[in-house]
Amino acid sequence: MSKLLYKIGKWSAINKIKVLLLWGLILVGGMAIAIGMKPVFSEDMSIPDTPSEKALTVIKAEFPQGPDNGKIRVIFGTKDGDKVTSESTEKTILTALEKITEDKSVKTVTNPFDMGTISENEKVAYADITYNQGADDISNASYKHLEESIAFSKDNGIQTELTGDVKGSEMQIGGVSEVVGIALAFVVLAVTFASFLLAGLPILTALLGLGVSVGLTMMATKIFDIASVSLSLAGMIGIAVGIDYALFIFTKHRQFLGEGISKIESIARATGTAGSAVVFAGLTVIVALCGLTVVGIPFMSAMGLTAGLSVLMAVLVSITLVPSVLSMAGKRMAPKNQKVKNEKKQSANSNFWGILVTKHPIKLSLTGILMLLFISIPSLHMELGLPNDGMKGQDTPERRSYDLLAEGFGSGFNGQLTIVADASNVDDKQKENTIEKAVKDIEQLDNVSSVSPAIPNEKGDYAIITVTPKTGPNDAATKDLVQEVRDFSDKNITLLVTGSTAVNIDISDRLNDAIPIFAVLIVGFAFVLLTIVFRSLLVPIVAVLGFLLTMFSTLGLSVFILQDGNMIDLFSIPQEGPILAFLPILSIGILFGLAMDYQVFLVSRMREEYVRTKNPVQAIQAGLKHSGPVVTAAGLIMIFVFAGFIFSGEETIKSMGLAMTFGVIFDAFIVRMTIVPSIMKLMGHKAWYLPRWLNKGIPNVDIEGHGLMKPQNTEVFHEHPVK
Missing domain, CATH: 1.20.1640.10 (Multidrug efflux transporter AcrB transmembrane domain)
Known part of the structure; x- marks a missing residue:
């Protein structure tokens, strides 16, 4: 090559x-x-064959709704002791809604005073707008008209927010x-x-x-x-x-x-x-x-x-x-x-860090290993989830809408569960009673705030039930409630759960199951790859174990900051919450590649020196002297670039930037520059041991281009002067 x-x-x-x-x-x-x-990006993060996806399939088949119209929810909230039901406030809200209907693109607007979509303390109410076209086809003029309409209620002292198919942040x-x-x-x-x-x-x-x-x-x-x-x-x-x-x-x-x-x-x-x-x-x-x-x-x-x-x-x-x-x-x-x-x-042994590593390998390796193990501890209670509007910045419209609904209708209102009751195997005369009994059984569950009446399909063998939990979408109790409903035991009826909360739970569970499989594949691939490159058994083992330290410490620090909420102000993280469901598996893939970058650039130089001198100490010092500065500069560049994304306005990118930043710090400077050379010093000549039968059986990969150094190429080295 x-x-x-x-x-x-x-x-x-x-x-x-x-x-x-x-x-x-x-x-x-x-x-x-x-x-x-x-270009049109798709924000669909569904996973085929999950319980929530099966429920959605049933809904689409049994509850046809025609075209998928765009929908926006307008939320009104009063301040101090005012109520939305007061005469002046109600009049202002109705006037704002009437202005919204002037847009010909609007199909329907619900009246919160007729529909009863008012909080128990009468401080919050909401109205739903349905458009004639799909969410992607709502024109900018319609959005502008909507904003101008709600400006009327805002100007009259009513907090007015939008959620749903909104062009927000x-x-x-x-x-x-x-x-x-x-x-x-x-x-x-x-x-x-x-x-x-x-x-x-x-x-x-x-x-x-x-x-x-x-x-x-x-x-x-x-x-x-x-x-x-x-x-x-x-x-x-x-x-x-x-x-x-x-x-x-x-x-x-x-x-x-x-x-x-x-x-x-x-x-x-x-x-x-x-x-x-x-x-x-x-x-x-x-x-x-x-x-x-x-x-x-x-x-x-x-x-x-x-x-x-x-x-x-x-x-x-x-x-x-x-x-x-x-x-x-x-x-x-x-x-x-x-x-x-x-x-x-300067000679190879003039490198300060190379001398220090080869002089104190036990102290440095133990210090590095214990430090990373300590940082890894929080990963033991890691919880996976997906970001919701409650984790956005407090000054974003999505967060304001989320908080206002939670304030009026409870934390669980933002994480409602859609339950599909399958009574297709029940006798026609008993279907209605069976579904009603299921509703009453759901009402008795501990973490249920409210249950809507069942809405049957045309045949009456399926029904949709909306459940509002007492706890928020990412709360462990909400996850337990989803599982309780799915475990509902009745030979006559099956309950399927979907909705954004259930979908997020299923995605998190599926990704959690995929992590060990992916990690084993990556670690196995790394070992084979490094064995071929370095023609050694022990160096790849140390490299792979070092990567595992990098991975667990990265996840541990991510949990400590993102999930446990420590130092979130320092990193401009608006709200603590579960670890992004796909963060661990993405981190494994990305950090593995970067770790192998540093391993190859650093250790290949050591191998080159060892092949030439057969001196393991001199090989380590030469690698740290000649390749160490390049790896250091490369690591710093990675850190600065990734760190810039920590302060992005998007929660997903913030968490990825944080994990990648500290992952590179741990891997480049603690694992590759400290632990790996320290352990190689302790192993001495054994670090480069490879059985003869294996040496003959694996291909010779010339990563450093030693073939170009052969004498036959030297005559062209000075063909042209530097210009």
Whole structure:
């Protein structure tokens, strides 16, 4: 592979203008086509064959409702001692509702005073608006008219909020916080290269690759169901790995230039050596992300594939566009001569961290392991769930609507359960009585606040019952209530539960069951992969165990902050709540790929030194000296980019950003830079042991491009002077 990449890098460097124009054309053309196709993201997070999905199937079959009309709920709340039933307040509300009906797109508007949709304390009331068209087809003019209509009640001192099919706070794909993260990454690159100009180049190439992947993802929304969160996740991963991969090749190129190798040859060699590691690392991340398809959850598969696409673009940009950019940069990439001379004078054992790790391996490894184990403790009481409007910022319209309904009708009103009573096996004369008995039995359950009368279908063999729990959607007691209803024991009738709360519970349960399977596949894949790369048995075992430490500590800290509510103000998290249901499985996939990146770049240099010297201590010190600074810079870049997403306005992205930020901190600096080399020092020569029969049976993967270092290639090293 290194020889092929060598040729690609050399061709790209020579034909730099062609490559740059080609990528520019792909970016502009792709985005133009994507925007012209008017992408539509699907927020459906349902999972086939779950109990809630089966209930929805029954409802669609037995309770046909015609077209799916858009629906918006208007909520009115009074302040101080006022009541919505007072003469003046009622008049104001009715006037506002009358204004809403002036829109010809409105089909019906319910009257809360006729329908009885008023809270027991008469402080909150709501009205439901049904439109003639579907939610996606409600025009901006209709939304504007609605806002102008409710402005009348707001101006008269009534808190008025909207929920339902509302164009509220949209998913943020980019914002100020993300820009700050990229700016900090720029600072790291500026320090690394001692040049502001060079620092901007990896960011520009990464953004170009990300732009191409975003365009392709937007096109794919016309064919596949892709959630908007997938685009944000792809952006988070794509920009981070794009900068890191460019950094690895930039650094290698500067090293070769410092050794006196000509510009074109240096670029080709850097693409063949560091580029090989980039391709390997990128494919590892892609495999891990695409592995999400094995869990059989459609929206998770879409997330993994779109994120994998962004990594693929980052890899392609790194081995084609980056060599072209390096060629255009010319002599600006060459390090200062004095710096090169100083580096040549330094030996491998002059590295402070390498000396410290090899001198105190027991203390450092135990400290790192115990620290991560301690941080992992909260993961033992992790609860999975999906974010709802109650977890949004208090200044968002969704949160205000959620709180107002909870204030008037109780916490469980925002998590109502839709129960389908299946009495199809009951004698026709007994169906009505059987369903009524089921309603009374449900009313007797502990956590039930209210139960609506059963609404039968045309045949009378099915009925819909709406149950309002006493507790909120993500409360453990609500989950227990769902299970109690599903466990309802009656040979004549079956109760199916659906609704947003039940759907979220089913998604969480299915993802929870998928975590062990996915983790075993990933860990097994990592062991086989690293055994082939490092030709060792013990190094892969240490690497895999280190990844498990990273994973549990990341989940532990996530639970400590997001679920338990510690330090949420520091990270601008509006409300504690359950851990995002797909956070653990996504974290496993993403952090596995990044962990293998750092493992390969760091330990492959150690193996190269060990093969040359057969000195395990010198190999560790050489790896930490030569690859340690690059891994440190790459880790910092990842941290800054991911940290920018913590302060995003979207709860899903905030939690992902938090987990990824601390996951990289734990893995890059505690596991890869401390625990792994410390344990390798304790193992000595045994770290590189591999049985002869296994050594002959596995392929030889030249990650570092040693084939390019053979004597027959040296005659071309100085063909051209650096320009």
